[in-house]
Amino acid sequence: MTKAFFDHISTTPLDPRVFEAMRPYFFDRYGNPSSHIHDQGQAAVRAVDQARAEVAALIGAKAGEIVFTSGATESNNLAVLGAAEGAGAGKRRVVVSDVEHFSVMNALIPLRNAGYEVTVLPVDRNGVVDPDAVRKALRADTALLSVMHANSEIGTIEPVGQIGQIAKEAGVTFHVDATASAGHIPVDVREIPADLVTLSAHNFYGPKGAGALYLREGTKVAPRTFGGFQEMGYRAGTENVPAVVGMGAAAILAGREMGAWAEHLSRLGKTLWDGLAAIPMLHYTGHPSERLPGHVSFWVEHVEGESLLLFLNMKGVMAASGSACSSNLRGHDEEDLVASPVLRAIGVPSDICTGSITFSLGKGNTADEVRLALDALPGIVDRLRAMSPTYLDYQKRQVKGG
Amino acid sequence: MAAGPYSEKVMDHFMNPRNVGEIESADGVGEVGNPACGDMMRLYLKIDEGMVVDAKFRTFGCGAAIASSSMLTEMIKGKTVDEARAITNQHVADALDGLPAVKIHCSVMAEQAVKSALDDYAKKHAG
Incomplete structure (x- = not known):
């Protein structure tokens, strides 16, 4: 049949070319990037650095602005919770759209419990966030605005360029969940004034278990995992090297095709x-x-x-x-x-x-x-x-x- | 054929539901659920000398709701009114070889539908 x-x-099949790029990192090159005194570790460092540059290129970012995570949920959690905490005292408000993914919406629960005020922006019948509503919702005490780029359930693309401009003028950190859009339509941080962008590899023909959070230089985000100094301190834990390599390879293909x-x-x-x-x-x-x-x-x-x-x-x-x-x-x-x-x-x-x-x-x-x-x-x-x-x-x- | 979280029996009753339809001038009609909650069932009973001689249903709902409705009609046909009233959601779920935890309410809907239809019958035949 x-x-x-x-x-x-929900997910895309892995592109065979991506798998070929990943394959050596399961077998011959199994090093841990944090243990780089020897050749195996060095190879892993180079692989992760290269993937970081490849993912950065897909969205017009610098390599140093990409933090690898386990996927979109972790990236969204890190963005929402990390930026709320990173905003510092006095900023105790978070603004989100009404159609965000569960990994944004449910990350608001601990914030509410900690006394943060959450404002949910309505959408119109097409699922579009009204930029004027954003303008009215942002205040001096707003720590974060989070609006997704495209909605997975109804497909609507949000005017994140315009919304980002409003956030920038208001001096509010702006997070864009680009899980559904990245690799399918252009996502360029030189055009979308976002401070944080969530990416997921398996949504653009890459492997499951790899995601990234773009952090614009100077954005204050507190880590959510604690341990070693991997990922510039934003995300402790040994990198999933094969998956990270796969995300890089998928980013190259997406950029090209x-x-x-x-x-x-x-x-x-x-x-x-x-x-x-x-x-x-x-x-x-x-x-x-x-x-x-x-x-x-x-x-x-x-x-x-x-x-x-x-x-x-x-x-x-x-x-x-x-x-x-x-x-x-x-x-x-x-x-x-x-x-x-x-x-x-x-x-x-x-x-x-x-x-x-x-x-x-x-x-x-x-x-x-x-x-x-x-x-x-x-x-x-x-x-x-x-x-x-x-x-x-x-x-x-x-x-x-x- | 089993699919996803459902037993083979659920899938069989979903794909080939028994007793779909209406009974003209039914002796008892029960309606439970609400499309807003995801499912709605209407049950028609033909009752003769205290026996459920025919049962038909129409259901708006998920696979478990349709399968529960279908199974219920099979279970109550040929039963006395009292026996039919004694059927619980657990009986329906067991007859379907179980339902996923989040779908138990579908078998509850089936149980409520019989009770509602029998109440209607009792009202019509009161005195």
């Missing part, structure tokens, strides 16, 4: 987007044009998200949901069953929608795979609606009304 993976926002990938993804994404219009009562989510290439998200009236995804999977089509049920399937209690905060933030009516569907295409997807999804969807929607009491009531209302 043909299988089509359309969940690249991103334009071609985006063109391919935009073309396939448009086919998918246009094809979905044939399904009645389907609603697209996110910004119609300011969105990630190859990212198509929507919800369907009278169809629950998880059921749709299970049937799609049976047809070989793998997509994701930000829905109440499915996104938390592996949670441990029913407290986890909360409606998607992002859908709530963009004002999707919760009485008719419990699940949005996200198709995030990757460079390996083909037009045939998109066709497979488009062929499968209408039948699944019909089947689930035929089972739904809400659809039955809707039909009866239509008959009465007509």
